[in-house]
Amino acid sequence: MTQIHQKTPVQDKQIAIIGAGPGGLTLARLLQMQGAKVKVFERDINQFARVQGATLNLNEGSGLSALRAAGLMEAFEHAYRPGAEKMLFVDAQAAVIIDELGAESNDRPEIDRGPLRNLLLAALAEDTVVWDARFSSLQRTDESVEISFENGDQFTADLLIAADGANSKIRPYITPLAPEYSGVTVLEGNVSDVANTIPELYELLDGGKVCVLDDEKTLFIVLKGDGSVAFYTGHKADQQWSTQCGIDFSDRAQVLAWFQQEFKGWSNIWAELFRHASLPFVPRPQFCAPLDQSWPSLPNLTMLGDAAHVMPPYAGEGVNMAMQDALVLATQLLNPDMSDMQTAIAAYEIEMRSRNAETAAETMQFTRVFHSYEAVPFFREFFTGNQDVLLQNDSFRKAA
Ligand SMILES: Cc1cc2nc3c(=O)[nH]c(=O)nc-3n(C[C@H](O)[C@H](O)[C@H](O)COP(=O)(O)OP(=O)(O)OC[C@H]3O[C@@H](n4cnc5c(N)ncnc54)[C@H](O)[C@@H]3O)c2cc1C
Structure with a gap:
């Protein structure tokens, strides 16, 4: 493993990540590749706890870019499911509306949540993840973060990253703004x-x-x-x-x-x-999450993924945004040009909020159109190549 040669904001710092979802594990891997000291705390009882949930599409420019930076594309090639991106749109009587979308394109390959977690876990040093560790509270000064778990354990970190998903217990320590x-x-x-x-x-x-x-x-x-x-x-x-x-x-x-x-x-x-x-x-x-959310960056506490910007699943972007957050945050924390952790966190949070505001706005448009009477004509146009249909048509705009 490469060691840190130039001084970076996280050199000799103990980093704690709460949540072994795709966001937290990608961040742990990217940091560990450069020799950073990382522990991940996860509430699941062990690695074999059943991982539920639908298959996830990973996109070029976000989820796949993060996996590539993490050196895990080969593992991904073995674990993804060719053909799983195929989508059939039908009506309530199962009559076909639009057929075989995505069957020919391979720019949003699908992977099940369990295999994605497994390939990220396999890339981490042994004992990086502490299982059966449900976060309960924290005490923070500008020098350190004392983390308490429901089982009574405690851990002291120099930097804490919340990757604990949609109902994050850590988010309120960063901002009172609620989704x-x-x-x-x-x-x-x-x-x-x-x-x-x-x-x-x-x-x-x-x-x-x-x-x-x-x-x-x-x-x-x-x-x-x-x-x-x-x-x-x-x-x-x-x-x-x-x-x-x-x-x-x-x-x-x-x-x-x-x-x-x-x-x-x-x-x-x-x-x-x-x-x-x-x-x-x-x-x-x-x-x-509010599209215009903002908060002052802290010196040793930040968040990523659903904890930072939960959004409905109707544009298939949540996991991609979480993994891209990990890539951007790791890049800033490992950047020797950043004078300290707070500067690195601020640079990450500014980019993360603006990128996610754009994605969340689009996701909310999809959410509204999917659940409107305009859904069928909209998706007919959208998938026959008119990707700007949301902007162009009055009735779609209304539904959105
Ligand atoms: C029905 C559905 C379908 C979806 N489909 C897609 C899709 O096709 N494509 C897509 O991009 N996104 C999809 N998403 C969204 C996607 O699942 C999330 O955006 C993504 O998982 C976020 O990753 P994360 O790492 O931030 O959080 P999570 O994946 O939620 O991981 C959080 C982790 O933190 C742990 N945790 C939580 N609380 C604590 C605690 N107190 N202490 C310790 N650990 C804790 C959890 O057990 C979990 O392992 C879908 C979501 C839903 C609900």
Whole structure:
């Protein structure tokens, strides 16, 4: 491993990262490659805790650039899923609207969340990650950060980076600005061995994804490498819907009854997902960080990924932004031209906020169009090459 030769802002500093998601692990790898002292603390009980969630597309210029800088493209070539980027758009009756998108292009290759975590973990020095370490609080002075965990453990760091995802417990130590509700709530589920449990759906998926668009609602179904599917509905609801609707999300009959009512008239093939999903279903109200958020940079505490700028999943950019944050932050922290950590953090945060504001604005437009009656004509135009359709058409602009 290369050692640091010129003095950088993090030379001889103990760095702590909270969260072993794609953002935190990419940062740990990039820092460690240059000899920095890094520990990652993760609440999952161990490396083998089941990693849920849909397949992730990694994009050129962001997620893939970070992996390339981390020297992990070869590992990625072994772990990604060629063909998984194929997306079929259908209506509520499973009639095809747009077919085989992305099948020919390879600039947004897909990888399952578990294999992505594994390849990042394999690249770290042994004992970098401390498992079963759920962050609970911190005490900070300008010299150090005392971190406390729910199991009673403590750790002292010179620099702490929050990579603890959408409901970050560390973000409030940096800014009081909270993410805002997008108006859409997702209900997520998983079905194993879909080839045998729902063969008709397996055929429709054809190795890729299905997006159902109708009635101002969405249903995304994603085939994973282990033969299971991850799926998530999207519908407009009050922010408190998941806690106030009275549905017990571990009760299949209640959730199925809700789906059949809320998605009335939709083909029975979609209800099959609810009949076979593992329990519980997970409701996720979708939030977006304020587009104009800003805060004064601290000398030894910052954040990246969903902790810094959560956004709904409808543009497929969240993981890419998290990994690009890691690349930009590592570059600044390892830059000998930066006089100290606060200067490096400030340079990172300015770039990170402006890049993510742009991506989040676009993501919110997609979120609104996906859940509008304009969705089908919009995506027909969008995917036949008119990528500026959002800006050009009055009714789309209204939906956005
Ligand atoms: C349904 C759905 C589909 C999505 N699809 C896509 C897609 O196709 N493409 C895309 O780019 N993005 C997608 N996203 C978004 C993407 O998953 C996130 O943007 C991305 O995972 C953010 O990475 P992260 O490292 O910042 O956070 P996370 O991946 O959320 O990782 C945070 C880590 O911190 C740990 N943690 C949390 N709290 C604590 C604590 N208190 N103490 C210790 N550890 C803690 C967690 O266990 C986790 O390991 C999707 C999101 C959802 C909900």
